[in-house]
Amino acid sequence: MRSETSRAVQLESFDGPAALAVREVPQPHAGPGQVRVRVTAAGLNPMDWYMTSDVDTAARFGLSLPCGFGTDYAGVVDEVGDGVRRFAVGDRVFGGALSRALADHVVVDEAGAIAAGGEAHPTPDGLDERTAATLAIAGRTAAAALAAVDPGPGDTVLVGGAGGGVGVFAVQLARLAGARVIGTGSASSADALRALGAEPVTYGDGLADRVRALAPTGVSAVLDLHGTGTVRVGRELGVPDARIATIAAKVDGITAANGASTSPERLQEIARLVAAGRLRVPIAARFPVEEIRAAVELQAARHVHGKVVIELVPGDPD
Structure with a gap:
């Protein structure tokens, strides 16, 4: 039975x-x-x-x-x-x-x-x-965040929380779109971020100065995947609000990306990229x-x- x-x-x-x-x-x-x-x-x-x-x-x-x-x-x-x-x-x-x-x-x-x-x-x-x-959740959320800032060749994207569950998708999708990516994380995450295609930078006090040293010509888009700290740094670096997005917090003037807006076709595309070895x-x-x-x-x-x-x-x- x-x-x-x-x-x-x-x-x-x-x-x-x-x-x-x-x-x-x-x-x-x-x-x-x-x-x-x-x-x-x-x-x-x-x-x-x-x-x-x-x-x-x-x-x-x-x-x-x-x-x-x-x-x-x-x-x-x-x-x-x-x-x-x-x-x-x-x-x-x-x-x-x-x-x-x-x-x-x-x-x-x-x-x-x-x-x-x-x-x-x-x-x-x-x-x-x-x-x-x-x-499902991380892929959809990363895709929504990327869609909000629309990175491409010539862009330098600062990703806050780059080593987290959404970050690993966002970094690689931005790189596949042709953008340069600077990813924040702890000192211990540097090698993991490099493996994803990001240039690592430690978060915390002085982040804006460290980013300026890495990207003297400026940052053109920001994804804050943790809170609001990277939003503040992006604004300090002169990034317009229209090219800043969050996923875990709401900030006046900033797009709060929602994975529910990601189409099933986009999620299937991400799955195919993973299956083909183009996204890890x-x-x-x-x-x-x-x-x-x-x-x-x-x-x-x-x-x-x-x-x-x-x-x-x-x-x-x-």
């Missing part, structure tokens, strides 16, 4: 990583216009723990208890609802399902959005599922789902150079 339960990471209170637990829950099933995915891996993002950090923040995202966790996933379709045309059982897919991706099974709409029904996209040949599980996704750490608390604590420390991935189906050892 087949099991009618499966595992899911859940919170029974909004109290940070200590409240996370792996539970046995009833298996979900695909309804009309939906597919069920057997999740292989899930990628963590800062937004995952931020959304569930307290009751008020969770409410702003429409979350209530008991609550799932995680948004990015990759896996294999194992159930198809009536009327579905794009997917069949056995198809490899990746995508996002807001605060419920960390589960053995996730049900998403055939034509949905991350925050409304969940989304699925075909996983290109040559793209492994651990890497595919990192793409550094995976900083992998954890089995049973170690979800340790994984989230590592992610929340904001010192990870790359992505953190949770494995629901054990992967091959590296």
Whole structure:
């Protein structure tokens, strides 16, 4: 007799990583216009723990208890609802399902959005599922930030928080567009930033002077992927507000990029770039789902150079 339960990471209170637990829950099933995915891996993002950090923040995202966790996933379709045309059982897919991706099974709409029904996209040949599980939020967000400042040949782009989950995409996409990239980070992240194609510069006091030394002819665009500090430096360097974007803060006059505005076609293009080896996704750490608390604590420390991935189906050892 087949099991009618499966595992899911859940919170029974909004109290940070200590409240996370792996539970046995009833298996979900695909309804009309939906597919069920057997999740292989899930990628963590800062937004995952931020959304569930307290009751008020969770409410702003429409979350209530008991609550799932995680948004990015990759896996294999194992159930198809009536009327579905794009997917069949056995198809490899990746995508996002807001605060419920960390589960053995996730049900998403055939034509949905991350925050409304969940989304699925075909996983290109040559793209492994651990890497595919990192793409939805960070890839969409980086693409939106780049679209806001539209870098190209002749541009020098200052990227604040270049070594983070969104930064690794933004740096490489800007380089593929022909721009020079200067990326902020800690001294220990310098080699990782160089490997992505950025010229590293340490953040903190005196950043504007260090950037001037690297780029005496000036910076033409700024992405602040952490807060507002790089925005202030960009303005100090004379970058116009129209060519500055944030993702994690709102500043009057500055575009706050939102990954929801990134088209499915652009996300698929990013996936194809990764599959072709033209865009690299550094995976900083992998954890089995049973170690979800340790994984989230590592992610929340904001010192990870790359992505953190949770494995629901054990992967091959590296």
